Amino acid sequence: MTDQPMAKPIPRDTSGRSQWWDVWDQFKTHKGALFGAGVFLFILLAVTLGPLVWTIEPTFIDIRARNSGPSLAHPFGTDQLGRDILARMMAGGQVSIAVGLTAMAISVFLGALIGVVAGFFRRLDGMLMGLTDLFLALPLLPLLLVMVMLFRETLSRSFGPEMGTFILIVSAIGITSWMQTARIVRGEVLALKEREFVLAARSIGTPSRRMILRHILPNVLSPIMVSATLGIATAIITESALSFLGLGFPPDFPTWGRLLFDAIDYLQQYPERVFWPGLAISLTVLSVNYIGDGLRDALDPRIRGR
Amino acid sequence: MLTYTIRRLLLAIPTLLLISLIIFLLLDLAPGDPLANQPLSIPPEVRQKMRDALGLDSPAYVRYLLWAKQFFWVEPLVFVDWVLGTGFSADMQRIVSWQFRSPVFDIIIQRLPQTLWVVGLAYLVGVLIALPIGIISAYKQYSWFDQVGTFISMIGFSVPPFFSGVLMIVVFAIMLPWFPSIYDTTLVVNDLESFGQQIRQMTLPVLVLALQTTAQLSRFMRASMLDNLNHDYVRTARAKGMTEKVVLLVHVLRNSMIPVVTVIALGIPSIFGGAIITEQIFKVNGLGQLLITAIYANDLPMVQTLAFIFAVLIVLCNLIADILYGMLDPRIRYD
Numbered sequence: 261m262t263d264q265p266m267a268k269p270i271p272r273d274t275s276g277r278s279q280w281w282d283v284w285d286q287f288k289t290h291k292g293a294l295f296g297a298g299v300f301l302f303i304l305l306a307v308t309l310g311p312l313v314w315t316i317e318p319t320f321i322d323i324r325a326r327n328s329g330p331s332l333a334h335p336f337g338t339d340q341l342g343r344d345i346l347a348r349m350m351a352g353g354q355v356s357i358a359v360g361l362t363a364m365a366i367s368v369f370l371g372a373l374i375g376v377v378a379g380f381f382r383r384l385d386g387m388l389m390g391l392t393d394l395f396l397a398l399p400l401l402p403l404l405l406v407m408v409m410l411f412r413e414t415l416s417r418s419f420g421p422e423m424g425t426f427i428l429i430v431s432a433i434g435i436t437s438w439m440q441t442a443r444i445v446r447g448e449v450l451a452l453k454e455r456e457f458v459l460a461a462r463s464i465g466t467p468s469r470r471m472i473l474r475h476i477l478p479n480v481l482s483p484i485m486v487s488a489t490l491g492i493a494t495a496i497i498t499e500s501a502l503s504f505l506g507l508g509f510p511p512d513f514p515t516w517g518r519l520l521f522d523a524i525d526y527l528q529q530y531p532e533r534v535f536w537p538g539l540a541i542s543l544t545v546l547s548v549n550y551i552g553d554g555l556r557d558a559l560d561p562r563i564r565g566r
Numbered sequence: 567m568l569t570y571t572i573r574r575l576l577l578a579i580p581t582l583l584l585i586s587l588i589i590f591l592l593l594d595l596a597p598g599d600p601l602a603n604q605p606l607s608i609p610p611e612v613r614q615k616m617r618d619a620l621g622l623d624s625p626a627y628v629r630y631l632l633w634a635k636q637f638f639w640v641e642p643l644v645f646v647d648w649v650l651g652t653g654f655s656a657d658m659q660r661i662v663s664w665q666f667r668s669p670v671f672d673i674i675i676q677r678l679p680q681t682l683w684v685v686g687l688a689y690l691v692g693v694l695i696a697l698p699i700g701i702i703s704a705y706k707q708y709s710w711f712d713q714v715g716t717f718i719s720m721i722g723f724s725v726p727p728f729f730s731g732v733l734m735i736v737v738f739a740i741m742l743p744w745f746p747s748i749y750d751t752t753l754v755v756n757d758l759e760s761f762g763q764q765i766r767q768m769t770l771p772v773l774v775l776a777l778q779t780t781a782q783l784s785r786f787m788r789a790s791m792l793d794n795l796n797h798d799y800v801r802t803a804r805a806k807g808m809t810e811k812v813v814l815l816v817h818v819l820r821n822s823m824i825p826v827v828t829v830i831a832l833g834i835p836s837i838f839g840g841a842i843i844t845e846q847i848f849k850v851n852g853l854g855q856l857l858i859t860a861i862y863a864n865d866l867p868m869v870q871t872l873a874f875i876f877a878v879l880i881v882l883c884n885l886i887a888d889i890l891y892g893m894l895d896p897r898i899r900y901d
Binding site: 393394396397398399400401402403405406407409410411493497500501504505506507517520524527528531534535538539541542545546549550 | 581584585588589592593595720721723724725726728729732733735736740741835839842843846857858861862864869872873876877879880881884
């Protein structure tokens with residue numbers, strides 16, 4: 261933290277409570293958020309630890325057992341090639357959630373960077389906010405589709421079909437979804453800059469870089485965290501939409517959106533096959549949205565402690 | 567206000583030009599060859615002539631300027647000719663789709679009614695449902711109605727259209743055969759029966775799109791009503807002996823509608839984006855479906871024009887929202 265230890269530390273709350281305990285206490289009172297966190301944790305555990313328990317390979321083809329209904333051997337049934345749907349759901353969930361988390365990380369990083377820089381350096385403000393407005397005016401879904409169409413081949417060739425598509429989709433979603441975060445963060449930074457502690461820090465000659473890292477960033481953490489949770493939800497939906505339109509991951513590489521897309525062809529005969537991936541996407545997004553809602557309340561000091 | 571409007575309109579021009587350039591440059595990277603699907607028996611020199619005719623080998627800036635000229639000059643002239651019956655655009659080159667081999671705008675005009683009917687009606691239905699829900703939720707805050715409304719709008723946020731649409735097909739078209747799952751565009755409405763059929767086939771896509779609109783707008787309406795309900799003028803109105811109905815629907819509602827109207831305006835382009843997926847599910851051959859097929863067929867002029875039209879819609883709706891905000895709210899003066 262500091263370069264040299266202080267001679268005598270200020271006596272602190274002996275219970276050792278940091279503000280994160282307060283946040284957690286407030287978060288606990290939001291039932292929806294708590295429930296959402298539980299569901300999200302369950303889904304996360306199911307897709308990560310599930311394959312250790314349920315050891316059927318998602319790509320294993322048992323053509324004699326194709327199109328079978330729910331049974332003990334296949335709790336969710338099998339698809340048109342006899343692949344176990346439960347195993348495919350777990351594998352698909354790993355990819356979908358990985359895409360959601362990574363795309364969110366990119367978008368939040370970009371958004372926070374642009375927001376902080378625009379709010380902190382007045383000279384860059386006009387240009388960066390112009391860029392943000394420009395991005396907001398772009399037709400994003402058509403452009404995402406175009407980007408995926410254009411770069412899929414090239415990236416597949418250099419990183420392999422799965423990794424290439426992953427990189428492509430994650431960066432495409434990240435690049436097209438940072439604008440809201442940037443706007444919120446910029447607003448917060450502009451308000452923070454007028455506060456006395458920033459003036460104090462500036463008057464003792466804190467350089468801009470340390471100023472941003474030590475004083476500005478920790479104070480804009482809460483809007484960033486909220487938009488991060490909501491960003492996971494949008495990223496998962498966007499990835500599924502791309503997969504659904506047939507422009508996502510390759511056919512033998514399951515994601516929830518891809519599973520839904522594949523199940524559409526068998527909608528008349530096996531409508532239940534659409535249900536599981538759709539339910540998984542909706543539940544994940546719903547739980548993440550509730551977590552975001554709870555976090556927003558918990559991180560707002562005006563609401564906390566009431 | 568007028569100067570503000572004019573300034574914004576002038577500012578929109580460079581923005582749109584920049585966006586069209588971005589879309590163009592992105593598409594310019596496309597690896598596909600538009601002549602790839604021509605028969606291999608075409609001799610190379612003929613192929614070269616075809617490339618020259620399409621202008622494929624000219625530098626990027628020439629192609630961009632040509633497209634811009636066609637979009638901003640030739641196509642409006644064609645429109646003028648079509649309306650007035652004049653002949654300004656007699657031998658001008660229009661933007662031609664590689665896939666359909668006819669002018670892009672002719673195809674867009676063919677497809678537009680389907681999109682407008684489904685999307686427009688869905689938006690209208692969504693707004694009409696959302697406003698009362700928002701008003702009641704705010705007035706009876708934390709009642710069971712409010713809780714249910716919150717939950718339903720959370721679901722509307724979280725269930726993506728490609729799932730809710732498919733779910734509706736499963737329930738209302740397969741399990742209960744009430745509605746058709748595929749939108750029949752060839753249907754001609756000329757009597758009561760075909761009109762009923764048209765209504766039936768529009769129900770499901772409209773419902774799917776309306777669910778999303780309702781989810782967002784009702785939350786917004788609720789928040790805006792809640793903001794206003796605590797103001798002093800509400801207490802004054804009540805103290806003067808106004809009935810609750812008048813207080814709520816005349817005093818509070820009018821003030822709460824200010825931000826909601828702008829949100830309604832801002833939402834129009836996004837619903838066109840959402841329509842891409844809904845149209846794909848219900849096989850409505852509107853603009854969204856046209857865009858998807860054009861992307862699959864590597865039909866760059868079509869993709870470029872459609873993407874740019876979506877961008878124009880967004881910029882235009884932003885502009886309308888800003889101007890409406892200034893007009894409705896006298897506290898906000900842009901000058």
